[in-house]
Amino acid sequence: MKFVDKAKIFVKGGDGGNGVVAFRREKFVPMGGPAGGNGGKGGDVVLIADSRIRTLLDFKHKIHFKAERGQHGSGNNKHGKKGEDLIIKVPVGTVVTDAQTGQIIADLKEEGQKVIVAKGGRGGKGNASFKTSTNQTPDYAEEGEKGEERWIELELKLIADIGIVGFPNAGKSTLISVLSNAKPKIADYPFTTLAPVLGVMKIDYGRSVVLADIPGLIEGASRGQGLGHEFLRHIERTKALIHMIDISDFAEREPVEAFNIINEEMGKYSPQLLEKPQLVVGNKIDLLSDRKKIEGLKKYFEEKGFRFVPVSLATLEGIDTLKKEIISLYEKTQKESQNVSKQIS
Ligand SMILES: Nc1nc2c(ncn2[C@@H]2O[C@H](COP(=O)(O)OP(=O)(O)OP(=O)(O)O)[C@@H](O)[C@H]2O)c(=O)[nH]1
Structure with a gap:
């Protein structure tokens, strides 16, 4: 077994769900107002320092990490569900850097310390959110934002017990x-x-x-x-x-x-x-x-x-x-x- 003290992984936040265009359709309401719900936010990718993890060995086999996307909005003003965050456990003593810029993102020294390494995208607004006094029936909605993505480097500054x-x-x-x-x-x-x-x-x-x-x-x-x-x-x-x-x-x-x-x-x-x-x-x-x-x-x-x-x-x-x-x-x-x-x- 080899001791791995460095790893490079790709992280991507979940995309935001799209907002939708929809109108109220009720029997006795001829001109239903806008009712398109917002898309849900995409999940974040979060690193957390956990003392039960002692090496970066697992990242030799799995290097792509993607959080769940937000659900799209739907009619009847229903908002899409938020995507789940993806939690990745790393050893205490892991230094996290952006692989491209070399900037240190976090030094996870303490048990339980967390950092978001890729934010999920915001959900797009549905057409109901665009209703104004001058535009009662907007027929447009926003797309969800893309989740952040990047390569990051993990380096274990191991402190021996x-x-x-x-x-x-x-x-x-x-x-x-x-x-x-x-x-x-x-x-x-x-x-x-x-x-x-x-x-x-x-x-x-x-x-x-x-x-x-x-x-x-x-x-x-x-x-x-x-x-x-x-x-x-x-x-x-x-x-x-x-x-x-x-x-x-x-x-x-x-x-x-x-x-x-x-x-x-x-x-x-x-x-x-x-x-x-x-x-x-x-x-x-x-x-x-x-x-x-x-x-x-x-x-x-x-x-x-x-x-x-x-x-x-x-x-x-x-x-x-x-x-x-x-x-x-x-x-x-x-x-x-x-x-x-x-x-x-
Ligand atoms: N007979 C015997 N030899 C031992 C024992 N423990 C270690 N050795 C031998 O003693 C020598 C030195 O052991 P190392 O583990 O290299 O010692 P070290 O303290 O790490 O030494 P440095 O690397 O020089 O700092 C080696 O040849 C070992 O095989 C033991 O209990 N009995």
């Missing part, structure tokens, strides 16, 4: 590929040499967690060495972190030391990064001869307020526990962001 940090070789990319059914690399992410690899881990029907492997967090990064600030900025947008540590016999440094160096670097860049909840994952236990070390590390991290999960991404030992911990971490961040939005509104 959880960032994965740790020294090179700790197993960050492996974790993404083990947990997710998507192993995408975003080609044109604004990183020069390395792009964060994103993965989507399914929780259950309709719910998933987006994970980002933030590459190359190394000593000195906060001073602008190496990849520097660009990827640290990316971590800033995630709600929680998974901190991967190689705890095998062959690790280059002691687990606690590795953990502290990475946190120190993040803290130098922005102390707020350290306020994000961190789940500590001790990886490569298949290459650990002294299993007692695991208990020691668990105690150490839990005393400091961090959950600690030992795993082997090679043998998949501990992976079910890890998945449960990630889901509960994700749910915790969801609850927190709901509380924040309640406080704001």
